[in-house]
Amino acid sequence: MRSIELVLDPDSDDAVRAAWQALTAADLPSLGRSGTNSPHVTLAAGDDLPVPEGFDVPVPTTLRLGGVLLFPAGPDRSVLVRAVVVDPALAAFHAAVHRGAPGAVETSLPGAWSPHLTFARRVRDVDLPAAVAALRSAPLPETLAVGGVRHWDGETKTVTPVA
Numbered sequence: 001m002r003s004i005e006l007v008l009d010p011d012s013d014d015a016v017r018a019a020w021q022a023l024t025a026a027d028l029p030s031l032g033r034s035g036t037n038s039p040h041v042t043l044a045a046g047d048d049l050p051v052p053e054g055f056d057v058p059v060p061t062t063l064r065l066g067g068v069l070l071f072p073a074g075p076d077r078s079v080l081v082r083a084v085v086v087d088p089a090l091a092a093f094h095a096a097v098h099r100g101a102p103g104a105v106e107t108s109l110p111g112a113w114s115p116h117l118t119f120a121r122r123v124r125d126v127d128l129p130a131a132v133a134a135l136r137s138a139p140l141p142e143t144l145a146v147g148g149v150r151h152w153d154g155e156t157k158t159v160t161p162v163a
Helices: 010-025 088-100 125-136
Strands: 002-008 040-046 062-072 077-084 116-124 143-153 158-161
Touching: 002 010, 010 116, 010 125, 010 143, 040 088, 040 116, 062 116, 062 125, 077 125, 116 125
Parallel strands: none
Antiparallel strands: 002 040, 002 143, 062 077, 062 143, 077 116, 143 158
């Protein structure tokens, strides 16, 4: 799978990693456990997604966080995320990404996309209250700063900076 992702500036990246660490400290699932993850918001994903040559609108400079969301992750388990609010700048950039890199899966297309920042995968339902409490112990700012755009190739484990 390949993806095009917004990455965060160093301060915002550190803030998200602190939330990941709060989950780890509470002995809960966390993206911070792998050592290879980095905070990002996926804009497009697909098996043959090309590296775009550029975009016809500017990269958003900030992302506004929404509430905690859960995505299904199997029986009695959830993916724990924070929503990212789609403002006009993000919506325009998201559409530009898909113009520049066609071939994404349906769930990442405009109109079907649920932008988010992932904190943990496969959290047991019984652990959700503890996970939310851990996230409250490392509160994030309402707005995170964007540091750039990258293309990720999961097959080759290659990151290509795009913008």
